[in-house]
Amino acid sequence: MGHGTRILAIRHGETAWNVDTRIQGQLDIPLNDTGRWQAGRVAEALAGEDIAAIYASDLVRAADTAAAISLRTGLPVIHDQGLRERRFGLFQGRTVAEIEAIHPDLVRRWKSREPDFEPEGAESLRVFYQRSVDAAQRLAAAHPGETVVLVAHGGVLDCLYRAACGMPIEAPRTWQLGNASINRLLFTGERLTMIGWGDIQHLEGDTLEESSDGGRGLTPAHSLS
Template sequence: MPEGAEPRRLLLLRHGQTAWNLERRIQGQTDVPLDDTGIEQAEAVAPVIAAMHPAFVRSSDLARARTTAEKVADAAGVDVKTDPRLREFDLGERAGLTHGEYASVNADEFAAFRAGRYEAAPGAESREQVEARFVPALEDALADLAPGELGVVVAHGAALKVALVAWLGWAPEAVLSLQALGNCHWVLVEAAGLDEVDQTSRGRRLVGYNRHA
C-alpha cells in the first residue's frame, strides 16, 4: 500500500438469531440454522451493508453464519467464500446445554464460562487456539483488499470478540470490557496507510462496535 493511501476496512458481522440463541442454549460449533427471526434480521441488514459496496463476503462455514452471509452477498452482488477458521469456539461437552442446565451441572465451571474462560468446558477450545486460527483469517481477508475497499466477514459472537481483541493488539482481558455482539450487529475496523502505522495496533483501528441496521 503506498504511503497516504486510503485505509482498507473490514466489517465483522455476527450471524442472525437461531432458536438456540433464543433458548440461551450453548451452540459452539453445533450447526444450528437461523430461525425465522434470524432470517429477517439477515434480510434487514443485507441492503445496509450492500450500500457500503463490499468487495467480498467471507463467512464461517456453519449454517447460521453462511446463510447470513449469503443474504448480504446477494444484496451486494458478490459471492460468498466460506472459511472454517471463522467458526465459533468449539465448546466441547457443554454444547447443547441451556445456561440453566449448565449451571446445574457445574456452577463453578459455568461461572468461569460466563466470565469468558470457555476452556473451562471439558473438550472446549482455548482462547489461544481460537486466536491462532481466526486472526490469520482476518489478516488474509485484509490482504485481499485494495486501498479504500471494504470486506465483510460473517462469524460468531464469542470468537469475533476474542479475535478482535487479539487482532488489535489489546491485552486479552480487554475482551471483558466489550459488550456482547447482538445478532446481525457488526464491528468496523480499518487498517491505516503505512505512514500512519503504529507498533501497538499495527495500524488496525476500531471504528465502530455493535452497530446495527
C-alpha cells in the same frame, strides 16, 4: 486510510438457541424467522457499500446470513473455517443454567475467562482468539485498499473487538455483540483498529407482526455465538 483494508464484521442473524441462551459453539443451528429477517435487513444496509469480497464461517447460521448479502450485492460467498465460533465441547447444546447445575466449577472457570481453560472437547480461549484474529487479518490482507465483509459469530467478533482495542482476553466484556450488527474495523497490514461498533440502526423498523410480507421480527440479541 491509505492501503488499509476496511472490514465490515457482521454477526449472524438470530437462532432459536440464541433466544434460549443455549450454547451453539460449532453445532450447525439454522436461523429462525427473526434471524432470516435480520439477514435481509443487514443485506439492504450494506447495499451501498463498495464491497470487494464476502467471507463467512461455513456454519449455516453465518453462511445463510452471508447468502442474503450475496443475493443483494451479487458477490459470491467464500466460506472460511477460521471464522467459525469457538468449539465448546461438552458445553455445546446445553443452556448456561443446565451446565451450571452439572458442572458448576467448570462454569466458574469459563466465566472467569481463563485463557487456557479447555472444557472436554473445547478450544481454549487463547487458541480461539488467535484463530479468529489470524483469520480476519489473513482475509483482509488479500484486499489492500478495499472493503471486505466477514460474517461470523459472537465469539469471533468479541476477539476482533479485543484485538482492535488492545483489550486482554481475560477482561470482562462490556460491549454488545448483537445479532446482525455491523461492526467496522480497519486492517493496516500490521494490526486491527476500531472504526465503529454495534450498528443496529438497520434493525430498527418493522417487527415480526408489523412487516407487510408476513414477517420477520427483531428480538433481543444474546451473546452466545
